[in-house]
Each structure stands twice: as C-alpha cells, then as structure tokens.
Amino acid sequence: MDLEPTEDQKAVRSAFSEFFTDRCPISVVRAAEPLGFAADLWRRLAAMGVPGMALPEDAGGGASRADLILLLHEAGRVLAPVPLSAHLAASRLLLDTPWCAGVADGTLIAAPALRPTVDGLARLVPGGAVADVVVALDEDELVAVRGEAPMTAPVNHAAAPLADRYVRDDRGGRVVLARGEDAARRHAALRREWQLYTAATLTGLAERALESAVAYTLEREQFGKPIGAFQAVQQGLADLVGPLDGIRLLTARAAWCADEGDPAEAGRLAVMAFLAATEVARTTTYRAVHFHGGYGVTLEYDIQLYFRRARGWPLVLGDPDEEYRALADDLFGAVGGV
C-alpha cells in the first residue's frame, strides 16, 4: 500500500508536466477561445500517441487508468484546450469500428453524448464541436456515428467545444455498438469513465488554482504586508488543502480499482470522485478568484479562466443532484428495493 506515485508514475507525470508546460502556456488557452480547441496542441499530443492511450495495447494504447489520470491531471493544471476526457472515454468503445485506427492516432476525434438522445439529437456533447465520431445512447441502441465536426460551439461558460450532434444520419457511417440492456450498461460505463477522467482533470485544475492564489497572496500587499499574512486569508486557503488532497487520492483509488479489475467498485468511486472534484474545484476556484481581489475578476488575469472551466467542464453532465441520487441507488440499493 502506497499513496505516493511509483517512480514510473513520477516519470510519466513529469514527462506530461513538461510537455504541457512547454506546449500549453496560458496564451494557448486564451487563443483557443471561444471554441476551446487548440488543433496544434492536439496534433502534438497525437504525435506522442496520447489519443490512443486508452485503447488496448495492440490497438496502439495499453495505458493503465493510473497513468491516464496523471495525464489528465497535468492537462487540467494548464487548462489544456483539447477534449481529452471526452475522446479517451469514447475511444474505448470504438475498437471494432472502422474508425479505430484514426481514433488511436488522433486523426479522428471521438466524443461521448453523456445523456440519452432526444429524437436522435444529442444535446451539448462535450468535445462535440470538434468530434468526428460521436458515441451516443440513441433509444435502445448504443451507436457510433461518423459525421462532420461543426468546429463551432455555442458561447458557453467554459469556452468548451460543446455541440449538439444528430446521430441518426448515417451518411458518414453509423455503427450499432450494442442494443438493449447491454447498450444501457455500456453507456453507463462510458459515463463513469468520463467522470473518472474529468475528476482527474478538475483535480489538476484545482491544484493549480490554489497555487496561483497562494502565490498571489504572498506577492500582493495591503495594510503593509502580504495579504497572505492575514489569518482571514490564510484560513480560507488552508481549508482548501484537505479537500484537494482528498479528491486526488479518491480519483487515484478509483483508477486503481479499475486497473485491478473491480469495475463495480471502480465505478462507484469514479462517481464519488467526480462529485467531490466538482465541488472542490468550484470552491477552490471561487476562493482563488476571491483572494485575487479586484484583479481576479479581470479577464487579463488567468484565474478567471480556471473559475469558468471548474464549473463548465463537469456541468455538461447535468445537475450533480441527479448523480448523488444515482450514487445513493448504487450504495444503498434502489428505493423500495431489497
């Protein structure tokens, strides 16, 4: 038992950290607004084999979830404007489709419709604005549909590449991946996978936001000393540490359980990690903005970019209240159940 990363994991993390620090300074994030997609960054990730990481080894991947969350953590730290959680989660379902090779080498981007379609329309698919292949639960079928990426997104809180996608048009190709209960089950697993990756991304985001806030409060002086020397500020920052460490550990545990072949426990923990990370990222970025004072809310400062993504990225799934209820069913059995 060890809560610290292994030497291998440290090496992986520092490789990703170096990559994102070099290739994704905040100017890249800003330049990618409003679409929320940096094609060049995606190409560089593709050159490293990242888009295929979640696929099995013989399909060009073979990364463990433990490694994937390190990747996503580092991507979250820099707010990387690439739909990694969406693509990696969706890619797992595309193994036996004609698009597998493209998805693995990153020439095709995949995205998951997180909620069931309505009349064939998947609403606000994360990554949907730039995705070539969309995986969706369309009535009782789980389908993968090749279509044209709209490359435009409605104005949104996180400047995320969201888009509505119609999944009954088969002109580009449409594969039914599963039907009936199997479709529902695999779609649920897809959601949990996306939740795990998003939890890791939000953890990185929150970690970096806290670091920024600490750095700012050490630098900014008011009343003759750094504001970080005032208890009013210190206590508010110190409170953020436990929750942050908590979501990091919980996410890692969810990933570990998945790697160890315990999907039920892994799924439950992924939902927990997602819900906790959603809350922690919001609280952390709220305080981080707040302790930046008047500057924090100007668009010139970077912290507001963290604030908006902390809210916009997880909320594409819907009201967290619904997830809590689903988690309760998982933990305590359905209402009136045995």
Next chain:
Amino acid sequence: MDLEPTEDQKAVRSAFSEFFTDRCPISVVRAAEPLGFAADLWRRLAAMGVPGMALPEDAGGGASRADLILLLHEAGRVLAPVPLSAHLAASRLLLDTPWCAGVADGTLIAAPALRPTVDGLARLVPGGAVADVVVALDEDELVAVRGEAPMTAPVNHAAAPLADRYVRDDRGGRVVLARGEDAARRHAALRREWQLYTAATLTGLAERALESAVAYTLEREQFGKPIGAFQAVQQGLADLVGPLDGIRLLTARAAWCADEGDPAEAGRLAVMAFLAATEVARTTTYRAVHFHGGYGVTLEYDIQLYFRRARGWPLVLGDPDEEYRALADDLFGAVGGV
C-alpha cells in the same frame, strides 16, 4: 416604515428582559433539566398574565404578535424552561372550550401536536410533558383534549418537555374544534403560529449565544492576546451578525403582517423566519461553542445549553427539508399546478 421598535415596544421588551434576567438566571434552566420545565417561573409568568396574552382582549389577552415576539425573544435569550411557544400557539384555538379561562390564567398549560396523530397518538408533542390540554389533528378532526400531564419527558437533546400524548381518551374532556378541510386549515395555521413564536425564541437564543462568544473571546487569551483579536476568530463571529439581524427582521415582519390582517403573507413569512432562524441558531451556537474552545463543551459552561436547545427546539417539527418543500408549494404553486 421603521425597523426599530417603537417606544412602547422598547418598554415592553425591557420589562420582559428585566423579568427574565431576574427570574430566570441560568441556574433555573439547569435546575429544570431533564424535564425542561420550571413550575415556579411559569407561575410568575402567569401572575403577569403572560399565558393569556395570545387570546383576544376580552378573554384576558389582546397582545399583538409584535408584542408576543418581543416576549419570546427575551425568553429565548435566557432559555426560559417554560413551553411558551407551544402554549401561546395552542391557546388561540381554545377560546370556545371549557378550558379557556384556565389557559388564560395559566392554571392550565396547552400544547400543540405539530404533526397529525397516528392511531390517536400524537408523537413528541412540544410542551406535551407538562400540558393539561393538547390540541391535535386526529384524522379529519381538530381536537382539544384535557388529560393528565405526564410530568416526565424522554431524555432528549434539548431537555425539552416533550411527550407522546394519546388524544382519543375523552375522560378528561375532548372537544372537536373543527372537521375536514377546516380542521386541516386551522391546524396548518396553528403550526405557522408555533413557527413564528419559535423563530422569535431562536432569535433571542442566537443573539445571546453570540454575545457570550464575543465576551469569551475578549477575555480568553492565547498566544499573548485575546483570541478575539485573531482574524480567524473575528471573521467567524462577524459572519454571524447579518444572518442574526436578518432573522430578527424577518420574524418581526411576519408578526407585523399577521397583526395587519394579511394571514397568507404572514404565514409564508413565518415559515421563512422559522427555517432561517433554525439554521442561524444552529450555525451561531456551533461557532459560539467552538470559540469557547475546550471549555465550551464542558457541561459547566452555559454555552452548550444554548447549542442543544438551538437544535432541539425547532426539530420537533421534523426534517426542515419538508418545510422547504411546503414553502416551495406556497411560493411557486404545487407541482404540476397552474
């Protein structure tokens, strides 16, 4: 428009304040545990005509709600171990019963069953342990039942005089006050009346708890200065002021609307005041105990008495969540309604 008490109200308040300060030092509260009833204090209140105050003038009362909440506020400040909210709320329904005079002069204590009975049993009636007359919604009848006060209460968080009361025994007398929709409507009004009085009581309780905490932090020294000089403590105390002022004003507004003959608005505001006061009294006493440090949790110190009553007094009504839902129906119309 004036948010300050009138000169008359100030006089009323200071008379009650003086009475309770003289007659109900904390030793009286402690001596009244575990039953939560000080018979001597009740007699003194009766001698002042307090038990009849909520009745019409010709029945020995005639006080406005604005005056009643001043009384209850002061009673809350000293944690007076007498079931004033219960008695005053229930008394309004007993005008045409044989017990009206006794209720007015305090020889009889009245109490309201806040939730409908189950098989004739009213569970955990506030004041029920000492009440001679219980008002309850028993299936489709609103009844007043004369019975013997058990004078014992189950061990409970607030040391409140709670008791289960059976309301189908008519040996002592049983009057049907209303039937059907009228019964339900009048019982709902009774609950709101009790909520208004409890909101006022909790406001007094929270006010005094905050004062104690401030006084303690000014006196207690650690690290070479009063702990009240540390921002970590100051910020936590300062945060309590707005909510406290808020519930005082909201309760007063609810009382005023009732006095002005706007029962719908008064009822809505009473529920709001009750819910807000419940939360504020809890937060305030939690922090008040906390800032008393190790001493605050010893039974020797008085602040824990405030902590327990802040929780125990309002919670006899049930999970506040249910009240929020009822308030939502009132504010937004019932689900699926027009």
Next chain:
Amino acid sequence: MDFRPKESVEEFRRWIRGFVAEHLTEDMIERARRTGTFHDWGFHRALAATGVIAEGMAGPGRAGGRDPLELYVFFDELGLADAPFYGLANTMLVAGVVEQIGSAFHLAEVLPRFHRGEAIAALGYSEPGSGSDVAAAATRAERVPGDPEDEPVWLVNGQKMFTTLVHEAGYVILLTRTDPDVAKHRGLTMFLVPTDLPGISFQAVETMGGDRTNITYFADVRVPDRWRLGEVHGGWDVMKVALAYERGVFGNMNQGVSLLRRFTRWATETGAMDDTAVRKRLARIAIDNEITALLALRPALIASAGGLPTTEGSIAKLYASEAYNRAAEACLDMAGPEGLLGEPGDAWFVDHAARDAPVTTIYGGTSEIQRNNIAEHRLGLPRSR
C-alpha cells in the same frame, strides 16, 4: 416596528417604474450587456430631464432633495429592471459630494452639467497597489512651483484601477497623495478632474462578470488648483463624506431577486420546476432574498431618518453578496448544461450570475473588510489589521 411602506416612497416607486416602462428599451439592456458599459446616454439624459439628478439626496444642511429611502427604491427598481444605471449612480454620488465640499467654481462649472445629464463622473480611488487599503493611494500630486500670482497647479502622476465608465465620463474624482511623509490617511488630497486634461489616458479592462472597467493613467497631468475638492491633505475627510453619502443607498443589492424570477420562469417552461430538490433550493433563495431586502433597506431607513448607517451598510453588503453567490451556484447546478450557455434565448442569466456574483464579494469592500468592520464596530472586537 412598522413595515408599512411610506406612501411618498411608494409613489416615487410607481413613478420610476412608469419612467422605466416608457424609456428603457430591450435594445438598451442588450447593448449594455454586450458592451459591459452599464450606462446609456439616452436613458440617462431622459432621466436627467425629469430633474431627478438635480434634486439629489436630502441630507443635513441641505434644502430639498430626495429622501434617501426614495433613492434606495429608485436604484432598487432600476436594478430589477436591468436598467444601465452605473453612470447615474456615480454621478449622483459625486454631485452630492461636490455640493457639500465643492468650491464655488465646482458648483458653477460642474454641478449644472451633472444635473442636466451632460456629463457623468467616474471614481478614481483604487490603485494597482491599493484596493482594500484605499488610504494607501500612491498617485502623486505635487504643487508646481511658479509665479505666486498665478493659480497654483498640481502635477499628477500615477494610475487608478477600476475607473468604471471613465471612457464616457467628463470628470473623475481623484484621490492623490500630496504628502508621502506622514501617516497614510493624512497625506491625501482629493480632486475633481476633467477627463480631457492632457496626460490622462485610459485602457479598457474587461471583467469576468461582463462589466467593462478601465485603468486610468495620469502622466504629468497639470491640474489647476480650482479643481481641488476640500482641503490640501484633507483627502481622507472627503473620502469619508463620499463613503457616508453612498452607504447603502446607491446601487442594487437584490440581484438574487432577478435571478430567482428568471430561473423560476425558465424552470417552469422546462419542467425542472417539478423536481422537489429544485423547488427546495429555490425556496432557500427566496428566503435569502427576503432577508437581503430587509437588511438592505435598513441603511436607507437610517439615512432617511438623518442617521449615518455605518456597520448596517457592511452587514447588508456582506449578506447580499454572499447570498447572491449561493444563489448563483445553486442555479448553475440546477440548470445543468443549459445554464452554461451565454446567449440571449438560452438560460444565459445563469451563466451571467455565476460570473457576476463573485465580483460582488470584492468590489465596494471585500467580504473580509466588511467582516473586519462588523467585528470591530458592531461586536467590539479589537482592530486586527
């Protein structure tokens, strides 16, 4: 206690509602939202034409003027209607200060322009190095030596942050340091400066909340002494007047009311209103709104009765802004993905509130500063900064 609204105030409320219904267009609201400039010259001049700016606020030693309670209601109604009122608030505030402190020159030169709606004012208090600690202002004003017969001139150098509307304003009220060698509160001097003086420039600053504000630069700006407001080194006294004048009357603390109204309408249309968890959270917001309204009313009532609301303003501001944040975060959750969208026609007001609410716990004194005030002046705890 008496919660019956004053008839004169209600009459004024009806008047401003009528005015808004007649003059405020959807275009104005949308333009303000899009540009972040919460000022509209057409609307402002139409209001000025009614005489409301000239009437000003009643106060000790002032003949005529509106009851502070009326002005509270005025801004409250403008806020609820989404009217762009920042220029109006700034200008009425500065006009009030000028009336009390200004020289005959100010009274003759500036005041009529404010009253007629020809010019508006911007506030130059904060600086890059002084936000919560306003008295630490470092913008220098030095008296330029010259012919003693001539009017003295002050050479101003420095920069001011958060000078909202300076790009539309004719004048900026400017806190400067005239003596760097004494305690910080004692070396300050206030000016009212025309924005077209040579050496003044500004740069737009966009905010997360959608407002546009500015940094204003002062480079060797020669300010004739007649523009000085109050005594030399008496800038902090002017500041206190400005703060007291403003306290709890100008501005709108009821953002939660608009948010709840809009959200309820949206949730009814989408069916979200049938969810008990949604209903419960909206009921909580409604309670917070009631409390906010009462706390916000209090300083206005105190001012109306001739008193000086001190901690009551802090209490209201702290509660209102924290409650607005709770409401915004709750609405963001409840709306889910739809609340993330930012164009009219969407549930844009959710996205807007989520971006706007955090700003309110910062400007006009951070929540920490408000708590300091409350701790010190209401609870009697020792000064802690």
Next chain:
Amino acid sequence: MDFRPKESVEEFRRWIRGFVAEHLTEDMIERARRTGTFHDWGFHRALAATGVIAEGMAGPGRAGGRDPLELYVFFDELGLADAPFYGLANTMLVAGVVEQIGSAFHLAEVLPRFHRGEAIAALGYSEPGSGSDVAAAATRAERVPGDPEDEPVWLVNGQKMFTTLVHEAGYVILLTRTDPDVAKHRGLTMFLVPTDLPGISFQAVETMGGDRTNITYFADVRVPDRWRLGEVHGGWDVMKVALAYERGVFGNMNQGVSLLRRFTRWATETGAMDDTAVRKRLARIAIDNEITALLALRPALIASAGGLPTTEGSIAKLYASEAYNRAAEACLDMAGPEGLLGEPGDAWFVDHAARDAPVTTIYGGTSEIQRNNIAEHRLGLPRSR
C-alpha cells in the same frame, strides 16, 4: 500508487476484529457510554495480556514493535466497534515516550506496569490558561533546596485541564514550568508523576459529548527528581516527541462511518430511506467518509515508512472533524424529532453525534490551529500568530 492492503496489516486487522468479537461486550459499551469513561479494565487487561501494549510501535532505533499502520488499523477497528480505548491510546502513547526518553528508573518501574495492563496513563498538557497555546503552561515545578546528598525534589503547584482518565490512571505525564524568565518554549520540564502522590487531587468535568474528563490540581506536590522525563528545561523536546509519536496513528477519525452505518439501518427500518433528499445527503456522507479514510490513512503510511507526518496529520484531523460535523448536522435534520431522543433503542446515535461532533474540532488542536499549520507548513504562508 498502490491501494492494495498490506497482508500483514490485514492479518492484524482480522486478529483485532476477532479479539473484539470475543472480549467486547454490549455491557462494556453501554457502561462507557453511560459513565463517559472510555476505558474498561477488563477489556484493557485482556488486550494487555496478548502483549500488544508491550509490543508498542516500531520506530527509528527501536527493535521490534508494531508497524504504525497496524496500530492505525488497530485503533480504527476499536473505534468502529465502539470499544472503550482511551486508556489504551493514552498508555501506548506515554509508554512510547517513556521508552524513548525515560530513565532506567522509568523503564524498570513504570513500563512493565503499562505493558501488563496494570496501570494506565493520563495526559497533563492543557491548563486553564493554555489550550491551543500549550507551551504557555504555567504549572510551576520548583527545585526544593535541601541536602545536596539527597535526591533533588520538585515542588509542583498548578492545575491541568482535560486530564481525561486521571481518575483511573496510575500516572500522569506532566508539563511544568521550571523557568518563568525565558521564552515560553524554553522554560518547560516534563515529568511522569504517580497519581497517588500527596497533594494531587482531581475533579470530574462532564462534557456535552458525553465524555468525562477532569481537572487535576497539584498543591505542593513533592515530586522526586527520578520522575523527571528528559532534561531540565527540555520539556518542549519531550512534547515534540509525544506529538510526533501520536500523530495520525492513535485514535479514530472515522466516526462518520459508524454514524452512516447506524443511520442507514435506522432509515431503512423507518422508511426514511425512501426519501430521495435523505438518500442524497447520505451519499454525500459516504463520499466524505471515503475521503476521510484516505486522508487518515496517509499519516499512518508515512509513519509506517519511517517518515514523520507533519501537515498530513493536521489535514486529516481538520477534514475528518469538519466532515463529522457536517454528517452529524445532516443526520439531525433527517431524523427530525426522533433524532433528539437520547436513550438506547431510540435513534440515540444521532443525538450523540450532534453533541460529540463539535468536540472533535476542538480537542487535539482546534480547526483554526490545524489551518495555521497547513497555511504555514504546506502552503508556505507567513506565520500568523
């Protein structure tokens, strides 16, 4: 990262579970609850007889001893089973300190009695005037002049607060002031004092959480020098050893687990479990419990690997106690009137948690002190007290 439990630790967990199943009776639990004395001599001696106290905790420079992770699991399991373990925790802690710092006399006289379960220890750190500020201890120990041939004697006067279990303890570890004229951390000396020395008395202090603790008075107590622990004026060094030894291993941070388990059972029986709002709140508690478990495990793992968990202990304690309070308040709401009742058979555990939880944010360092530690040592912010 590797979340697979260590087999040796799991084996020890199974052993302690088996021991508890065999030796802990409902009577013991109920008696501890009723008296507030979380120590049971029968249970304690039975455990001592297994050798677990004598084994102690492995550490640098110590041969043998239990892996800190095993001891963490040990107390975790005792806590989950409601076993009265305070006497055990105190004694193992003091035994560990005595082993490291004690004289040959301590090792011969006291240690075997601790190991055999004949005597338990109480902690004498806090005083009426020093709670969070432990180093401000004022209990005086003065060297009594006398025949230089004789063993020196210390005359102790003062009082100690929160000396839990002193009424059952054979020894109290005692922080005293031996030099009032130097900086507060430098004038302290530690003793291990038999509680039957003349001049020692105590008074019960009952707490809201249901625990009994004590004030212990020292009136002209003559303490022979052989009872001194560590150097004269070196009391703070001993204190640091004690704190490091304790950190994150002894005690139980998972009160939320018992509470959730009991509440879920109760809510299933009463039907409250069918309410979606109840379910949601319980799911939140479950998440907090998962996080608490991971954060609480961390310091034990660090200690197990030979490290010194510093801020990790503060982080776990702060999170655990704040989460426990959230859970307790939520359960109180959800249970309504039934949760107010305090006798076995009722939903007494709700009432108990509501009274117990606030205590946990105070003892062992208040939340404010934990945040100070985290701010200073993890975030690198300046010291602020």
